[in-house]
Amino acid sequence: MNHVLNITASNTPAVVERLLQVTRYRGYQLTGLQMTPRADSRSVAIKLSVSGDKPIHLLTSQLHKLYDVQQLELVSAELAVLSA
Amino acid sequence: MKGAELVLKVLQQHGVDTIFGYPGGAIMPIYDALYQSSVKHYLCRHEQGGAFSAIGYARASGKVGVCMATSGPGATNLITSLADAMLDSVPVVAITGQVSQAVMGSDAFQEIDVLGLSLAVTKHSFMVRSVEELAATLNEAFAIAQSGRPGPVLVDIPKDVQLADIDYQPEASTSVKPAPVATSLANAAKARALIAAAKKPIAYIGGGVHMAGAMGQLQQFLAANPMPSVTTLKAMGSVAKDNAHYLGMLGMHGTQAANLAVQQCDLLICLGARFDDRVTGNLQKFAPLAKVIHVDIDPAEINKVRFADAALLGDMQQILPAISAGTDCADWLSHCAQLKQQYGWRYDHPGERIYAPLMLKQLSERMPDNSIVCCDVGQHQMWVAQHMRFSHPRNHLSSGGLGTMGFGLPAAIGAKLARPQDTVIAVSGDGSFMMNVQELATIKRFRLPVKIVIVDNQRLGMVKQWQQLFFNERYSETNLSDNPDFVALAAAFAIPGHCITRKDEVESALEAMFTWPGPYLLHVCIDDKDNVWPLVPPGAANEEMITETKA
Numbered sequence: 001m002n003h004v005l006n007i008t009a010s011n012t013p014a015v016v017e018r019l020l021q022v023t024r025y026r027g028y029q030l031t032g033l034q035m036t037p038r039a040d041s042r043s044v045a046i047k048l049s050v051s052g053d054k055p056i057h058l059l060t061s062q063l064h065k066l067y068d069v070q071q072l073e074l075v076s077a078e079l080a081v082l083s084a
Numbered sequence: 085m086k087g088a089e090l091v092l093k094v095l096q097q098h099g100v101d102t103i104f105g106y107p108g109g110a111i112m113p114i115y116d117a118l119y120q121s122s123v124k125h126y127l128c129r130h131e132q133g134g135a136f137s138a139i140g141y142a143r144a145s146g147k148v149g150v151c152m153a154t155s156g157p158g159a160t161n162l163i164t165s166l167a168d169a170m171l172d173s174v175p176v177v178a179i180t181g182q183v184s185q186a187v188m189g190s191d192a193f194q195e196i197d198v199l200g201l202s203l204a205v206t207k208h209s210f211m212v213r214s215v216e217e218l219a220a221t222l223n224e225a226f227a228i229a230q231s232g233r234p235g236p237v238l239v240d241i242p243k244d245v246q247l248a249d250i251d252y253q254p255e256a257s258t259s260v261k262p263a264p265v266a267t268s269l270a271n272a273a274k275a276r277a278l279i280a281a282a283k284k285p286i287a288y289i290g291g292g293v294h295m296a297g298a299m300g301q302l303q304q305f306l307a308a309n310p311m312p313s314v315t316t317l318k319a320m321g322s323v324a325k326d327n328a329h330y331l332g333m334l335g336m337h338g339t340q341a342a343n344l345a346v347q348q349c350d351l352l353i354c355l356g357a358r359f360d361d362r363v364t365g366n367l368q369k370f371a372p373l374a375k376v377i378h379v380d381i382d383p384a385e386i387n388k389v390r391f392a393d394a395a396l397l398g399d400m401q402q403i404l405p406a407i408s409a410g411t412d413c414a415d416w417l418s419h420c421a422q423l424k425q426q427y428g429w430r431y432d433h434p435g436e437r438i439y440a441p442l443m444l445k446q447l448s449e450r451m452p453d454n455s456i457v458c459c460d461v462g463q464h465q466m467w468v469a470q471h472m473r474f475s476h477p478r479n480h481l482s483s484g485g486l487g488t489m490g491f492g493l494p495a496a497i498g499a500k501l502a503r504p505q506d507t508v509i510a511v512s513g514d515g516s517f518m519m520n521v522q523e524l525a526t527i528k529r530f531r532l533p534v535k536i537v538i539v540d541n542q543r544l545g546m547v548k549q550w551q552q553l554f555f556n557e558r559y560s561e562t563n564l565s566d567n568p569d570f571v572a573l574a575a576a577f578a579i580p581g582h583c584i585t586r587k588d589e590v591e592s593a594l595e596a597m598f599t600w601p602g603p604y605l606l607h608v609c610i611d612d613k614d615n616v617w618p619l620v621p622p623g624a625a626n627e628e629m630i631t632e633t634k635a
């Protein structure tokens with residue numbers, strides 16, 4: 001199952017590593033990654049595409065806990081398939 | 085002032101008067117500032133030991149534990165202990181020195197990517213880039229370590245930041261308070277309905293209850309809603325000693341009454357616990373008839389491994405009174421009381437050799453009120469959990485989630501410094517003791533009156549037990565019969581000790597240990613054949629416990 005997560009996070013040096021580490025450790029595969037620093041460069045918009053057999057809430061709930069993550073929005077799986 | 089001095093100022097603002105650490109090149113400016121600081125530094129003899137002492141300090145006191153190490157090998161030596169704090173949700177702030185930013189990224193001497201290493205073993209971590217952000221970063225570290233579900237936070241400080249000058253004016257209340265806990269009682273009515281309707285409810289209590297400061301609310305809840313209760317390893321001591329319906333620890337080495345009752349219950353009220361695999365055994369077969377109420381502070385634990393019919397997130401102190409509904413389950417209570425009676429521990433062990441469960445029961449009965457027991461990992465750890473009683477979880481420090489050998493002795497050092505008025509006992513195994521044995525030097529230096537009990541079976545007993553049961557008695561690398569002379573070893577650190585081998589020596593040996601005013605090592609030799617029972621074999625449901633007679 002494919003999922004797309006739209007994430008707003010603090011623009012800290014390790015923020016992408018943190019997202020990827022949690023994604024890998026919790027058992028999801030990365031299928032796409034896009035990041036754009038916001039104008040003020042204090043935060044960054046990240047689009048994380050993942051696939052995995054486990055329910056996606058097991059990943060989103062762990063990503064939410066990352067201190068750098070400010071907002072996390074799960075785009076529905078169907079949309080993810082359409083946009084793929 | 086220099087960044088290094090600022091570090092100590094901020095620690096003091098957070099009420100830190102005790103830190104554990106070990107110096108080295110990249111953290112020398114902070115050690116230089118320590119030289120004239122009123123913050124008391126305890127020199128460990130291995131950074132892993134220092135960080136375990138910080139954990140012991142934090143767990144015994146409820147405060148944040150602080151440890152320090154230099155860059156490179158100093159920082160890597162912290163990793164195991166940070167992982168331990170992570171899995172047991174212990175608030176720790178670790179400060180590491182880093183090479184100067186001018187050489188960072190050049191494989192400089194003792195440079196290692198500590199921020200990268202920290203990702204999997206900390207709740208959060210920082211690399212400080214300028215002295216201007218140093219105070220704010222440290223304040224954030226303390227807030228994160230204590231907020232929500234606590235955990236370890238690492239702050240990596242390059243040497244040039246430590247040496248940089250700053251005009252620091254501490255604000256009146258710099259100490260960032262941990263973020264208040266958002267509590268949702270939306271499902272309280274649902275939980276109350278489940279409790280009121282349950283015929284066989286049971287409370288499954290984890291470390292989250294005492295960490296939320298909800299020990300009082302828990303006793304009130306259990307009094308207003310009489311039901312059997314079980315605890316995890318981390319929650320031992322949560323249920324008041326006079327609660328007749330308490331059944332002990334559940335899980336792999338839990339009591340038969342606890343495991344059978346949980347398997348039979350129709351409502352499992354999980355309070356600050358996380359359905360760890362050492363608790364559930366075969367997850368699909370765990371409490372198969374039960375609806376679940378799950379109360380926790382960490383949203384990620386809800387529905388992680390077991391579906392919750394009603395979940396409540398937030399502050400345990402508020403939630404417990406809100407879900408009180410009154411129970412009516414006299415038959416169930418008497419059934420569980422009968423299980424407890426039927427499967428009570430037996431201490432009538434034949435022969436004159438020392439039987440560790442009985443020895444630990446004697447220790448438990450003899451130790452002063454409010455003593456703190458710090459355990460290592462293995463069979464002796466399970467015997468402590470089974471046969472000793474505690475009046476508070478902060479009196480039983482055991483490495484639960486990570487199961488880290490070498491935890492006990494340094495944790496005892498931290499516990500003793502946190503609560504100098506209370507007796508501290510490290511119960512270790514002959515294998516585990518050797519993993520941080522160098523901390524005897526810390527005990528010697530600071531004359532810490534820690535009591536050390538080594539349960540010596542001349543084996544890596546827990547592994548040996550599994551080899552015996554599940555690997556055709558092929559005892560690969562678990563024989564320690566060439567152990568050092570532990571009493572002589574202690575003597576080398578000016579710690580007196582005594583070795584016992586017979587049951588009839590136990591009482592007087594314990595007496596001598598407690599009467600001696602300083603540190604003391606009691607070497608207790610037991611039979612290498614003794615095993616921990618009951619045991620839920622891997623893959624089995626919790627009612628399929630093996631007992632000594634069946635094995």
Ligand SMILES: Cc1ncc(C[n+]2csc(CCOP(=O)(O)OP(=O)(O)O)c2C)c(N)n1
Pocket residue numbers: 460461462463464465487488489490512513514515516517539541543544545546547
């Ligand atoms: C650091 C570490 N390495 C290995 C293990 C695996 N392990 C678990 S229990 C155990 C044996 C412990 O021996 P000892 O301390 O003598 O305790 P006993 O089981 O004999 O009571 C081992 C090797 C571990 N838990 N931690």
Ligand SMILES: [Mg+2]
Pocket residue numbers: 462513514515539540541542543544545
């Ligand atoms: Mg042993």
